[in-house]
Amino acid sequence: MLEEDMEVAIKVVVVGNGAVGKSSMIQRYCKGIFTKDYKKTIGVDFLERQILVNDEEVRLMLWDTAGQEEFDAITKAYYRGAQACVLVFSTTDRESFQAIDSWREKVEAEVGDIPTVLVQNKIDLLEETVIKNEEAEALAKRLKLRFYRASVKEDLNVNEVFKYLAEKYLLQLKQQTAEETEVVHTTSNKIGDPNFPGVFRSDQPWTASC
Ligand SMILES: Nc1nc2c(ncn2[C@@H]2O[C@H](COP(=O)(O)OP(=O)(O)OP(=O)(O)O)[C@@H](O)[C@H]2O)c(=O)[nH]1
Numbered sequence: 001m002l003e004e005d006m007e008v009a010i011k012v013v014v015v016g017n018g019a020v021g022k023s024s025m026i027q028r029y030c031k032g033i034f035t036k037d038y039k040k041t042i043g044v045d046f047l048e049r050q051i052l053v054n055d056e057e058v059r060l061m062l063w064d065t066a067g068q069e070e071f072d073a074i075t076k077a078y079y080r081g082a083q084a085c086v087l088v089f090s091t092t093d094r095e096s097f098q099a100i101d102s103w104r105e106k107v108e109a110e111v112g113d114i115p116t117v118l119v120q121n122k123i124d125l126l127e128e129t130v131i132k133n134e135e136a137e138a139l140a141k142r143l144k145l146r147f148y149r150a151s152v153k154e155d156l157n158v159n160e161v162f163k164y165l166a167e168k169y170l171l172q173l174k175q176q177t178a179e180e181t182e183v184v185h186t187t188s189n190k191i192g193d194p195n196f197p198g199v200f201r202s203d204q205p206w207t208a209s210c
Contacts, residue, residue: 009059010169011081012162015103016088017096018067021121024152025088026062029162034153053166060162072106079110084165087145091122094130100139115168117146117161124151 014022019038023045028034030047045064050057063082065075085107089096100118107114118140120131140147146164150157 007057007059008170008173009061010083010166011061011063012084012086012165013063013065013079013082013107014086014088015065015075015107016067017090017093017099017103020067020088020090020093020096021152022067022086022088023064025086025119025121025150025158025161026064028152028155028158030062034155049162051163051166053163053170056170058166058170060166062162076106076110079107082107082111082114084114084169085116086119086161086165087116088119088121089131091120091129091131092125097131097136097139100143104143115165115172116143117148117165118143119157119161120147120149121152123149123156124154 014026016022023039024034026045026047030049046061047064048059048061050059052058063078065071065078087100087103087107089100097120104116107116118136120136136149137147148157148161148164150161152158
């Protein structure tokens with residue numbers, strides 16, 4: 001299959017405390033809707049959306065994990081294979097802000113350092129805020145993460161969050177592919193070098209014309 005024909009699919013996990021707006025964010029992004037009712041996520045759910053990033057088709061699979069600790073055992077298994085992560089806290093919930101470090105650690109423990117973004121949701125409720133701007137910015141700086149203030153309700157900055165992650169992931173993928181190609185070139189150059197003994201397998205006959 002040609003490289004241009006291959007579709008890139010990215011598994012994105014959206015994590016954070018209960019009621020910060022994870023399910024709403026995924027619904028807004030994939031279905032374009034917002035509902036006021038709060039329905040606690042049990043376990044895990046996922047929705048997907050295709051987007052174009054630099055003319056390349058990318059399929060984002062957004063995994064909605066439960067924010068309640070009681071579901072920890074189920075959700076951890078779903079972090080496996082994640083290629084990008086959204087860490088969410090709410091403007092009106094200080095505990096959700098304080099829990100960000102621990103969410104990051106949980107994801108990192110399962111999948112290592114993947115493209116991640118920090119999101120402060122519900123900025124339409126800024127008059128009720130319990131988090132200072134400087135505090136949120138300092139957290140993003142400390143964790144070395146891109147930071148977005150968003151309102152899923154008002155559809156502010158939701159697309160930007162996922163576009164950024166897709167771009168970051170694709171960039172990383174290209175760098176990896178370039179590095180791998182470089183390794184192949186370096187190795188084949190060495191085989192052509194008469195001073196380099198090379199490694200020859202008996203099951204692969206090698207002739208001067210190869
Ligand atoms: N004002 C406001 N409310 C929001 C926003 N985003 C979500 N909500 C509301 O916040 C509540 C919780 O949203 P959910 O999306 O269910 O939260 P969750 O993080 O998925 O919660 P868990 O399933 O328990 O993990 C719902 O009543 C939403 O309507 C927002 O940007 N602004």
